[in-house]
Amino acid sequence: MTNADETERQRLARIRMGLERRAHIYRIVRSFFCDQGFLEVETPIRASTIAPELYIEPFQSEAYLLSTSPELYMKRLLSAGYEKLFQISHCFRKDERGKQHNPEFILLEWYRSGSDYMQMINDTQQLVLHIADKLHFGAQIPYQGQTIDINLPWLKVTVREAFIKHAGWDPITAGDLSEFDIDLVTKIMPTFPRNRPVILMDYPAPMASLARLNPLNPLVAERAEVFIGGMELANAFSELTDPYQQRKRFQYEIAQIKKERNYNHTMPEKFLDSLAYLPPCGGIALGVDRLIMLFNDTNVIDDVVAFPEA
Amino acid sequence: MATDIADIRKNSKLLINEIPYNVDDAEFMKPGKGRAIYRFKLRNLQDGSTFERTFHSGEKVDEVSVTSQEMQYLYNQDQHYVFMNTETFEQTLLEESILGNKKNFLKDGTLVNVLLMGEKALDVTLPNFVELKVVESAVSNKTDTVTNQAKMVVLETGVNLGVPTFIKEGDILKIDTRSGAYVERITAKK
Numbered sequence: 001m002t003n004a005d006e007t008e009r010q011r012l013a014r015i016r017m018g019l020e021r022r023a024h025i026y027r028i029v030r031s032f033f034c035d036q037g038f039l040e041v042e043t044p045i046r047a048s049t050i051a052p053e054l055y056i057e058p059f060q061s062e063a064y065l066l067s068t069s070p071e072l073y074m075k076r077l078l079s080a081g082y083e084k085l086f087q088i089s090h091c092f093r094k095d096e097r098g099k100q101h102n103p104e105f106i107l108l109e110w111y112r113s114g115s116d117y118m119q120m121i122n123d124t125q126q127l128v129l130h131i132a133d134k135l136h137f138g139a140q141i142p143y144q145g146q147t148i149d150i151n152l153p154w155l156k157v158t159v160r161e162a163f164i165k166h167a168g169w170d171p172i173t174a175g176d177l178s179e180f181d182i183d184l185v186t187k188i189m190p191t192f193p194r195n196r197p198v199i200l201m202d203y204p205a206p207m208a209s210l211a212r213l214n215p216l217n218p219l220v221a222e223r224a225e226v227f228i229g230g231m232e233l234a235n236a237f238s239e240l241t242d243p244y245q246q247r248k249r250f251q252y253e254i255a256q257i258k259k260e261r262n263y264n265h266t267m268p269e270k271f272l273d274s275l276a277y278l279p280p281c282g283g284i285a286l287g288v289d290r291l292i293m294l295f296n297d298t299n300v301i302d303d304v305v306a307f308p309e310a
Numbered sequence: 311m312a313t314d315i316a317d318i319r320k321n322s323k324l325l326i327n328e329i330p331y332n333v334d335d336a337e338f339m340k341p342g343k344g345r346a347i348y349r350f351k352l353r354n355l356q357d358g359s360t361f362e363r364t365f366h367s368g369e370k371v372d373e374v375s376v377t378s379q380e381m382q383y384l385y386n387q388d389q390h391y392v393f394m395n396t397e398t399f400e401q402t403l404l405e406e407s408i409l410g411n412k413k414n415f416l417k418d419g420t421l422v423n424v425l426l427m428g429e430k431a432l433d434v435t436l437p438n439f440v441e442l443k444v445v446e447s448a449v450s451n452k453t454d455t456v457t458n459q460a461k462m463v464v465l466e467t468g469v470n471l472g473v474p475t476f477i478k479e480g481d482i483l484k485i486d487t488r489s490g491a492y493v494e495r496i497t498a499k500k
Binding site: 053055056095096097098099101180181182184185186207208225232235260285287 | 316337338339340341342343344345346347364366367368
């Protein structure tokens with residue numbers, strides 16, 4: 001990942017601008033949310049339970065798990081009446097190491113009562129525009145030899161449209177989704193324009209365990225993702241608030257995890273108890289390291305992390 | 311040995327359909343909530359050809375350990391070249407077809423590095439320079455020109471080589487095994 005000929009001191013000197021910009025972006029993000037009345041919170045990094053997700057594997061820490069996302073705790077706060085929350089937290093996902101992945105990474109999550117997934121996408125647009133403005137880029141971000149025009153509106157495409165056009169099948173009606181991820185990475189993402197952000201929206205219902213289904217079309221989940229400069233930046237949901245539905249979906253995920261990883265995942269009972277009080281809301285998780293990569297003109301996560309995993 | 315795909319790194323060695331490959335490049339891609347995808351650039355360790363292959367998380371592959379051992383070339387027989395481990399005196403065979411052009415620079419006693427998978431030899435790495443004797447020198451029908459590769463000679467390994475016209479039978483020549491080109495005449499033969 002790193003240049004083998006470089007000493008640690010040389011590498012840390014080279015990425016200094018990336019680390020300085022990271023600190024600057026944290027200040028901008030915090031004021032962006034605080035100025036709109038969001039409350040910054042912290043929830044356990046060493047968690048007693050996390051959401052069961054087949055393809056997100058946690059690190060074990062004695063009887064606890066390292067947080068893969070603060071989502072369940074954030075929603076427990078929302079259920080207790082907190083309306084607008086945000087958090088910048090360290091998250092951990094096992095075996096995720098690559099050019100754009102470090103097993104320990106930073107997620108920015110925020111939630112709004114009385115809102116939905118497209119409102120969270122709207123917030124993301126405003127946030128990226130705000131950071132670009134504060135960093136004096138205007139609405140043009142130079143990135144990897146191109147200029148990304150972040151002026152509104154951002155390009156919106158549904159999962160169904162993108163897959164029918166570029167992969168030749170419809171994942172909304174298909175029973176078998178085993179090729180979804182590989183087609184997304186190898187056939188869909190490469191077709192996204194590099195000079196504009198893209199919003200991929202309305203995922204197949206089975207691909208969003210914590211999202212609400214579209215009331216008019218229950219084959220589709222209210223989930224949207226933001227892609228900028230070839231990177232997956234953020235994932236938004238209209239949050240599922242039905243404890244019965246949520247338990248059924250968790251039971252399915254837990255069974256899959258048992259089958260594929262032979263691991264007994266605990267049902268998040270406290271979260272399910274709180275869900276009865278969760279108001280309609282939207283939530284989103286944004287990869288902060290990638291946001292910093294975007295504003296630092298690099299596609300290598302190691303360029304914005306002081307001590308990435310070897 | 312079945313290894314989880316997540317544990318394969320750049321320069322791991324894999325066995326696929328009995329053919330050993332080096333992972334020249336490994337790219338990890340993963341949608342946040344989706345399955346990990348591994349895109350490997352694989353180099354066939356027997357013929358050097360490369361291709362790309364994509365794996366899903368959870369797949370298993372056969373990882374093999376490939377070592378390099380200094381060995382001495384002994385002789386060839388029936389399209390097989392015989393090398394000897396200079397420490398254990400164990401002998402190993404390599405097919406002529408795998409050696410390719412490298413056989414042109416092998417003479418008895420040459421020390422080479424042999425790439426081994428278990429006990430099976432996959433390839434040899436020659437020293438960058440070898441010294442070979444001219445056994446046959448055709449008469450040059452022209453005088454020296456600015457291009458110094460003016461005539462062909464036959465070396466002790468049987469290979470033809472373009473050399474300057476002043477080279478005579480019995481001369482020892484220094485050859486660059488990477489380009490196959492004449493470098494210089496070694497005048498003082500011990």
